[in-house]
Amino acid sequence: MESLKYENGRLFILSQTLLSNEENWVEIKSKEGAFNAIKSLAVRGAPLIGVFAGYCTAICSKTQEIHSLKEYLDSSRPTAVNLSWATQRIVKAYESGKDPLQEAENIESENAEMCRKISEYGLSLLKDGDGILTHCNAGELATGRYGTGLGPLILGTEKGYNFHIYCDETRPLLQGARLTSYELEKAGADVTLICDNAAYYIMK
Numbered sequence: 001m002e003s004l005k006y007e008n009g010r011l012f013i014l015s016q017t018l019l020s021n022e023e024n025w026v027e028i029k030s031k032e033g034a035f036n037a038i039k040s041l042a043v044r045g046a047p048l049i050g051v052f053a054g055y056c057t058a059i060c061s062k063t064q065e066i067h068s069l070k071e072y073l074d075s076s077r078p079t080a081v082n083l084s085w086a087t088q089r090i091v092k093a094y095e096s097g098k099d100p101l102q103e104a105e106n107i108e109s110e111n112a113e114m115c116r117k118i119s120e121y122g123l124s125l126l127k128d129g130d131g132i133l134t135h136c137n138a139g140e141l142a143t144g145r146y147g148t149g150l151g152p153l154i155l156g157t158e159k160g161y162n163f164h165i166y167c168d169e170t171r172p173l174l175q176g177a178r179l180t181s182y183e184l185e186k187a188g189a190d191v192t193l194i195c196d197n198a199a200y201y202i203m204k
Helices: 031-039 046-060 066-074 081-095 100-123 151-158 175-187 196-203
Strands: 004-007 010-014 025-028 131-134 164-168 190-194
Touching: 004 046, 004 100, 010 046, 025 031, 031 046, 031 066, 046 066, 046 081, 046 100, 066 081, 081 100, 100 151, 131 196, 151 175, 164 175, 164 196, 175 190, 190 196
Parallel strands: 131 164, 164 190
Antiparallel strands: 004 010, 010 025
16 A cells, blocks of 8 residues: 655655544645654654655755755654665765655665565565464555565465464554554455453463
8 A cells, every 4th residue: 555655746645643544645845744744653664754755855955955954854753764864865866966856766666675575585484374463563654565574464465375463552652553454454464453461362
């Protein structure tokens, strides 16, 4: 499933603060909008934040001084390594005379390829019929196509594997309940949502 779209010069995100009750696509039109999207967790997950930040830096650099723009966006989530890494790539592209938007697209395609490879390798370690416990969210909403930790389950379901997936709610923000279970259901997987306290019993 898509969580970010760049179309005809316009950038949209699927707001993750409203999922799973409402699928709302929001257009990001300014550096302030980008900052708030990251700060409020409307965009979340280090890989996806990197892709998002790449596009935001490239788009906003048309009207903003790029070095101060980078510093501003980086401050929205100082601990997210992919954020400052992506903005730095756009700055370097800009300084070397390359097209910043092309560099943002490169970041997105590289991320998608990385997720695909992680998913394929992870799937090679699983068997049809496995029971699997998940915690938090490391799927397409946090990373891009397929995801990282969740990627093998989504790819496996796509290929006809029959997993039974137990999904922790993941307190306090309920990423598991709101996002992971939602993604897995969308993918057609057999998923059971459990409270965090039940994880020990499931593992036993």
